[in-house]
Amino acid sequence: MDIVVLIGRILFSALFLASAVGHLTQSKAMAQYAASKGVPMAQLSVLLSGVLLVVGALSVLLGVWADLGSLLLVAFLVPTAALMHNFWTESDPQARQMEMVQFNKDIALAGAALMLFAFFAHTDDLGLTITGPLFSIS
Incomplete structure (x- = not known):
């Protein structure tokens, strides 16, 4: 079971690490896009x-x-999800659909991350981790 959880953590984290590389190496372009979406202090936010x-x-x-x-x-x-993929503001049907897909993806990933939080904070034997949980849920 420990190996399955580790593989899941690797697969889950890979998406976010790849995104982080983009945020940190292409911050100017990403900040311009974020600013066009109304994100405050776009460069700093990115x-x-x-x-x-x-x-x-x-x-x-x-x-x-x-x-x-x-x-x-x-x-x-x-x-x-709310700031960058606000599909409800799009008037073009194709753009609206693309933003809705991205919004739903982010919300689903947030749900998965919340489940991971509960799993890690509740389970005593996490296996193949460096530390135990910071929080405890009974």
């Missing part, structure tokens, strides 16, 4: 969200307070 992604994803991947890392990913995903 850089901070990149750091949030790195810390959250590495926490889950390595099993260093993976419960906290899961919550950090939720803290990235929910605002990103």
